[in-house]
Amino acid sequence: MNHLITSTHIITSTQTIEDGWLLVHDDKIITIGRGEPPELHAVQVVDAQGLTLMPGFVDLHVHGAMNYEAMDASVDGLRQMAKFYAQHGVTSFLPTTWTDTRGRIHAAMTAAKSAMSEIWNGAKILGVHMEGPYLNVDYTGAQNPDYVRHADHDEMKALFELDVIRLLALATEFEENHWLIRECAQRGITVSSAHSSATYEDIQHAVELGLSQATHTYNAMTGLHHRNPGTVGAVLTMPEIRAELIADNIHVHPVAMKVLWQCKGKDGMILISDAIRAAGMPDGDYPIDDRVINVKNGVVRLPDGTLAGSILTMDVALRNFMAATGESLEKIWQTSSLNAACAIGESHQRGSIEVNKSADLILVDENINVYLTMVEGRIVYERLNEYAPAK
Numbered sequence: 166m167n168h169l170i171t172s173t174h175i176i177t178s179t180q181t182i183e184d185g186w187l188l189v190h191d192d193k194i195i196t197i198g199r200g201e202p203p204e205l206h207a208v209q210v211v212d213a214q215g216l217t218l219m220p221g222f223v224d225l226h227v228h229g230a231m232n233y234e235a236m237d238a239s240v241d242g243l244r245q246m247a248k249f250y251a252q253h254g255v256t257s258f259l260p261t262t263w264t265d266t267r268g269r270i271h272a273a274m275t276a277a278k279s280a281m282s283e284i285w286n287g288a289k290i291l292g293v294h295m296e297g298p299y300l301n302v303d304y305t306g307a308q309n310p311d312y313v314r315h316a317d318h319d320e321m322k323a324l325f326e327l328d329v330i331r332l333l334a335l336a337t338e339f340e341e342n343h344w345l346i347r348e349c350a351q352r353g354i355t356v357s358s359a360h361s362s363a364t365y366e367d368i369q370h371a372v373e374l375g376l377s378q379a380t381h382t383y384n385a386m387t388g389l390h391h392r393n394p395g396t397v398g399a400v401l402t403m404p405e406i407r408a409e410l411i412a413d414n415i416h417v418h419p420v421a422m423k424v425l426w427q428c429k430g431k432d433g434m435i436l437i438s439d440a441i442r443a444a445g446m447p448d449g450d451y452p453i454d455d456r457v458i459n460v461k462n463g464v465v466r467l468p469d470g471t472l473a474g475s476i477l478t479m480d481v482a483l484r485n486f487m488a489a490t491g492e493s494l495e496k497i498w499q500t501s502s503l504n505a506a507c508a509i510g511e512s513h514q515r516g517s518i519e520v521n522k523s524a525d526l527i528l529v530d531e532n533i534n535v536y537l538t539m540v541e542g543r544i545v546y547e548r549l550n551e552y553a554p555a556k
């Protein structure tokens with residue numbers, strides 16, 4: 166199927182085109198133009214009514230939604246998650262595992278792998294993000310401390326055989342985890358510093374081994390002290406590290422978000438949701454492995470009060486981040502798509518609006534409300550009839 170999207174502001178990789186049009190053939194963007202669109206046969210025309218066309222969101226760190234989670238190891242659960250994310254503008258994502266038994270992590274990855282080849286009405290799975298279990302037990306946040314361990318050769322051998330991990334998050338301060346940073350770097354798997362007591366020097370060393378990302382910056386890491394710059398000091402100052410951020414205004418204060426933006430710039434940050442199974446669901450109690458979390462007024466906590474993931478969606482994350490920084494969408498769009506694609510080596514095929522790239526596109530209004538989501542040239546979500554442009 167071919168699609169011609171007309172009457173739209175297009176945020177391309179190099180410029181914003183006012184009153185533009187864009188032609189999709191099968192799964193690819195093939196022409197981007199300005200002004201009067203061409204007269205074509207056998208195309209489905211999408212009148213964007215002045216909405217903005219931008220790259221679909223790429224969420225590298227997301228555990229669940231709609232009462233499902235990656236750790237359920239259910240292909241149907243992943244399908245429901247993918248559908249929900251697409252309604253919020255996500256076109257591709259990494260289902261994210263967490264600290265658990267070897268068997269349950271393996272099962273979750275096996276399910277994600279079989280889901281990758283499916284064509285469905287939702288965001289595409291690009292692989293898996295393995296968050297934990299090789300963390301620091303003192304910085305677990307909502308990760309279950311009972312299953313925290315050091316990097317295990319046997320376990321990783323079996324998981325590498327699945328060939329599905331794109332991103333692996335671990336604590337870098339342990340010597341026992343260092344071989345895995347090197348091994349991942351060799352295999353083209355991105356490594357992120359997570360749930361860790363790492364000092365500035367630990368991070369420096371880990372970067373030499375291949376570390377290139379920081380998991381939910383500010384959360385579950387050592388803070389910036391003027392005599393002890395910590396992981397936050399390393400993230401803010403080291404260009405080798407891309408910084409994930411949960412921009413929900415709960416995990417991080419808007420001013421701290423702005424500090425991160427000013428230090429890392431438009432290429433250095435990745436918005437993530439870190440959403441758990443309660444995303445898209447009403448307030449209440451939900452299971453997390455063998456424990457219970459409570460969701461109240463958008464805040465997710467363990468019984469002891471610890472923040473336990475979010476119910477954030479990527480559209481809201483971008484909206485919050487624009488408000489926190491005071492920047493325009495034209496300046497900031499990369500933080501929700503291209504930077505994530507770059508981080509996992511996907512930017513040659515997706516993450517920005519360019520000819521020959523995958524047609525992973527969304528139509529949004531100025532408040533980042535999503536009206537259409539296209540994944541690899543297929544419209545998987547659409548509610549353009551609900552859009553009423555100001556006359």
Ligand SMILES: [Zn+2]
Binds near residue numbers: 228261439474
């Ligand atoms: Zn997480």
